[in-house]
Amino acid sequence: MTFENLLTASENNVFIITINRPDKLNALNKKTIEELSQALLFAEGDINIRAIVLTGSGQKAFVAGADISEFANFSIEQGKALSAEGHDKLFNLVQNLKTPVIAAINGFALGGGLELAMSCHIRVASDNAKMGLPEVSLGVIPGYGGTQRLAQLVGKGKALEMIMTADMISAADALTWGLVNYVTTPETLLAKCNELAVKIISRSPVAVAAAIRAVNANYADGVNGFAIEIDEFGTCFGTEDFKEGTTAFLEKRKAVFTGK
Numbered sequence: 001m002t003f004e005n006l007l008t009a010s011e012n013n014v015f016i017i018t019i020n021r022p023d024k025l026n027a028l029n030k031k032t033i034e035e036l037s038q039a040l041l042f043a044e045g046d047i048n049i050r051a052i053v054l055t056g057s058g059q060k061a062f063v064a065g066a067d068i069s070e071f072a073n074f075s076i077e078q079g080k081a082l083s084a085e086g087h088d089k090l091f092n093l094v095q096n097l098k099t100p101v102i103a104a105i106n107g108f109a110l111g112g113g114l115e116l117a118m119s120c121h122i123r124v125a126s127d128n129a130k131m132g133l134p135e136v137s138l139g140v141i142p143g144y145g146g147t148q149r150l151a152q153l154v155g156k157g158k159a160l161e162m163i164m165t166a167d168m169i170s171a172a173d174a175l176t177w178g179l180v181n182y183v184t185t186p187e188t189l190l191a192k193c194n195e196l197a198v199k200i201i202s203r204s205p206v207a208v209a210a211a212i213r214a215v216n217a218n219y220a221d222g223v224n225g226f227a228i229e230i231d232e233f234g235t236c237f238g239t240e241d242f243k244e245g246t247t248a249f250l251e252k253r254k255a256v257f258t259g260k
């Protein structure tokens with residue numbers, strides 16, 4: 001697949017998507033959001049892709065936010081549509097993708113960039129990364145899920161502090177606050193993401209996808225997460241992966257999962 005604003009590569013069942021607008025610090029314009037959506041749907045539909053790593057090109061930024069130049073003159077209605085379409089097309093898509101997505105935060109992750117990282121299932125940051133939701137400094141609020149997902153990850157108090165001050169935090173603080181899972185050097189960032197991906201890939205893909213759905217259920221309105229867990233747990237018993245996993249354990253061998 002070829003894209004205008006993305007680079008993609010596939011290695012050992014891991015699909016790496018690099019947002020490639022380094023001159024604009026990989027800011028998310030309409031085209032990039034569209035292409036990310038296409039790339040993620042493609043990856044989810046490919047049985048050989050078992051994990052996705054999402055990163056930014058260049059040394060400076062993961063993503064420095066939504067592209068401000070595209071919405072500076074928007075009306076109220078256009079602002080609402082921008083936000084709603086973003087939720088649908090990209091941010092909810094990432095969160096609910098059945099293929100695990102790891103954000104490799106290699107520099108600035110601001111506004112829509114941090115919101116994109118927060119939609120991913122796991123976040124790893126390099127020690128030079130800076131993260132923040134600076135929208136109130138532009139007279140707006142985070143509109144791609146930031147007010148919800150940041151509070152889910154770091155708690156309401158820290159989320160409100162970050163959103164109201166518009167300050168950036170360091171990778172070290174992000175780790176302490178639970179916003180990222182690991183911090184690495186810039187040189188080892190992708191290797192750490194790959195290590196996590198390889199471990200996940202060795203597990204049952206159907207169980208991993210069920211786990212994503214069950215954990216996400218806790219954050220969905222009007223959904224009983226425990227009921228979803230019971231259902232997903234039971235459904236696993238009907239899969240080939242479950243038979244293989246339990247048989248391999250009893251036969252004292254390593255399971256070979258087919259994802260069926």
Ligand code: COA
Binds near residue numbers: 064067069110112
């Ligand atoms: N939207 C559109 N363009 C952006 C952008 C964004 N969110 N973030 C950076 N860019 C562009 C700059 O306009 C500049 O383009 P130019 O060279 O054509 O003028 C280029 O990327 C480089 O950015 P620059 O500001 O010169 O880099 P810097 O190192 O001085 O500052 C930041 C880096 C991240 C602090 C600064 O770019 C910034 O504050 N960006 C906006 C962050 C933000 O508010 N995001 C939330 C949006 S809702």
